[in-house]
Amino acid sequence: xxxxxxxxxxxxxxxKPDIDAAIERVLGHTQFILGPEVKQFEENLxxxxxxKFAIGCASGTDALLLSLRACGVGAGDEVITTTFSFFAxxxxxxRLGATPVFVDILPDNYNIDVKxxxxxxxxKTKVILPVHLFGLCADxxxxxxxxxxxxxxxxxxxxxxxxxxxKGKKAGTVGELxxxxxxxxxxxxxxxxxxxxxxxDEDLAxxxxxxRVHGSRxxxxxxxxxxxxxxxxFQAAILDAKLRRLDNWTKKRRENAEFYNKxxxxxxxxxxxxxxxxxxxxxxxxxxxxxxxxxxEYLKQKEIGCDTYYPLPLHQQECYKELVKRNGSLPVAERxxxxxxxxxxxxxxTEEELNYVAESVTCFFRG
Numbered sequence: 001x002x003x004x005x006x007x008x009x010x011x012x013x014x015x016k017p018d019i020d021a022a023i024e025r026v027l028g029h030t031q032f033i034l035g036p037e038v039k040q041f042e043e044n045l046x047x048x049x050x051x052k053f054a055i056g057c058a059s060g061t062d063a064l065l066l067s068l069r070a071c072g073v074g075a076g077d078e079v080i081t082t083t084f085s086f087f088a089x090x091x092x093x094x095r096l097g098a099t100p101v102f103v104d105i106l107p108d109n110y111n112i113d114v115k116x117x118x119x120x121x122x123x124k125t126k127v128i129l130p131v132h133l134f135g136l137c138a139d140x141x142x143x144x145x146x147x148x149x150x151x152x153x154x155x156x157x158x159x160x161x162x163x164x165x166x167k168g169k170k171a172g173t174v175g176e177l178x179x180x181x182x183x184x185x186x187x188x189x190x191x192x193x194x195x196x197x198x199x200x201d202e203d204l205a206x207x208x209x210x211x212r213v214h215g216s217r218x219x220x221x222x223x224x225x226x227x228x229x230x231x232x233x234f235q236a237a238i239l240d241a242k243l244r245r246l247d248n249w250t251k252k253r254r255e256n257a258e259f260y261n262k263x264x265x266x267x268x269x270x271x272x273x274x275x276x277x278x279x280x281x282x283x284x285x286x287x288x289x290x291x292x293x294x295x296x297e298y299l300k301q302k303e304i305g306c307d308t309y310y311p312l313p314l315h316q317q318e319c320y321k322e323l324v325k326r327n328g329s330l331p332v333a334e335r336x337x338x339x340x341x342x343x344x345x346x347x348x349x350t351e352e353e354l355n356y357v358a359e360s361v362t363c364f365f366r367g
Contacts, residue, residue, distance in 0.1 A: 003344055003353045005305025006185055010348035015245065022237035035233035041240040042196070048163075048243060049170045049178070051198040053205035056231025057212050060159040060181020061088040063195035064129075065095060066229060067155045067177040070207040073098050073126050080120050081129040081157075082112040083313040084333045089131055089157050090314045099323070101125070102315040104330040109275065110134065110286070110340070113332070114142040121146075127153050132161035132171050134272065134309070134342075135187070135283035140166050140174045147175075155179065159195075162188050163250050165279040172198045177208075182239055187253070187283050188246050194235040252347035253282040256354060260285060260343065263358040267365045270339075284309055285345040292339050295364060299341075302360045307342050 012019060026035060038056050046054035057063050073079060075097030081089055083102035090100040103116045110133045117128065128147055130138040140156075147154050154175025158164075161171035162180050172178020182194035199205050210217050215226030257280070261271050270288035274280045286309065289295045299306045313333040315324045343357060 001353065001356045002303040003305060003349075003357055005307055005342075005344050006346050007348060008184060008189070011346075014348070015241065018241045019238060022241045023234060026233050026237050032233050034230055035236070037233050037237040037240060038231050041231070041236040041243070044240055044243055045180075045196055046198060048246075049173055049198045051170075051173050051178070052200045053202065054196055054198045055205055055208045055212065056194070056196045056236060057208075058195065058229040058231065059193040060179060060183060060195040061092060062212075062227065062229040063159075063179035063181065063197045064088060064155070064157060065092040066208045066211050066227070067179055067197050067204075068092060068096055068098070068127060068129075069211055070177070070204050071127050071153045071155065076124060077126040078122060078124040079127045079129050080117055080125060082131050082133075082333075083315045083330050084110055084310060084336065085131045085133060085157065085314065086159070086310070087314065087317070088159075089129065090317075090320070093129070094319075098126070099124075100314070100320075102313075102324060102330060104332045105336065107332050107336065108270070108273070109136055110336060111136065111138040112143075114139045114146070117143065118146050118150075121150055121152070125150070125152060127155050128175075129155050129157055130175075131157040131159075132164060134286055135161050135164050135281035136272070136275065137161060137164055137166040137171050137174075137278050144174065153177075159183075160186065160283040161281060162186070163246055163279075164281040167277045173200070176201055177204060182235065187249060187281060188239060188242055190235040191238055192232070192235055194231055194239065196231065249347040250281045253345055254280070256345050256347070256349055257282045257285050259354055260345075260358060263362065267362065269365065282345055284342040286340050286342045288336060288339040289341050290339060292341055296341060298364050299360070304357055304360060305344055308340060309342055310340070311337055313337050 042054040077098040079093045080101045084105045093100040156178040158172040159181035164171040178198045182190040211226040212229040215224035
């Protein structure tokens with residue numbers, strides 16, 4: 001049996017009438033840039049997240065970039081973040097002329113080890129940038145305490161965590177700013193690049209709106225040098241049609257994860273687990289496997305899709321080789337990068353496919 005890692009055609013087939021209608025509406029009114037669907041989606045996203053404001057932008061990367069810029073991050077500043085994330089988390093810091101300060105991760109959930117943050121703070125530190133990896137929130141209470149004690153702002157990288165919660169608060173609403181990616185493979189995915197920022201701070205929201213249109217509040221009058229980072233009207237229409245289904249899709253992902261966890265409970269594997277006060281939305285279902293490459297080859301032979309998030313920590317990337325020691329500096333992330341592998345978890349997986357994946361994985365580890 002062939003089981004894809006992700007199949008977006010299945011999702012589209014299930015919601016085709018609504019998606020097609022949304023696209024046709026945009027074609028009908030031809031307001032392709034910042035059309036009415038953008039405002040509608042922003043309002044519905046803010047309501048979903050429980051925030052006062054949501055500002056659409058061109059990508060999850062830009063959501064991070066605009067947020068850090070709105071917080072005043074610039075040349076000579078430092079931003080503390082995790083070393084175990086997609087490159088955009090660090091790349092946006094560097095693009096602003098600031099320096100990413102990498103922190104190791106917790107071995108059980110791959111999120112930033114908050115106990116290591118405070119010792120990395122210097123007089124140049126401006127922002128703490130936690131990542132809610134794979135759909136599970138980082139330990140935000142401790143991060144909030146550190147930020148308050150040192151007068152720092154928090155920008156949440158919630159690119160993989162829309163709908164997850166931390167002690168009743170939606171991911172992205174605990175710090176000053178929360179950043180989402182709507183890359184097609186995300187739990188809420190567009191049909192191209194798209195992103196958004198949520199916040200309860202009106203001043204920050206206003207700054208981000210200005211920055212996304214070349215630093216302009218009034219057409220042709222520019223207060224600062226900004227960016228061309230508007231959320232496309234087509235993407236906003238598509239995302240708004242999908243948003244009402246997100247919780248049901250999340251429920252199915254959680255059911256799939258629970259099935260895997262029960263099936264694999266007797267195996268010598270590190271499984272993803274929910275934690276007290278947190279609601280996991282399972283953007284990825286990630287195992288830690290000592291013989292990772294051998295396991296991946298086995299899955300390939302079984303025609304089961306899989307992927308590795310991430311094979312190389314950020315502090316070991318070539319572009320950061322002058323920044324920190326390349327070997328042994330952040331040992332947990334370095335070890336986990338050699339072990340992690342993610343299995344199919346998308347909501348449209350059939351019972352037959354889930355059983356096949358579960359049986360195949362069990363067979364490999366029991367020999």
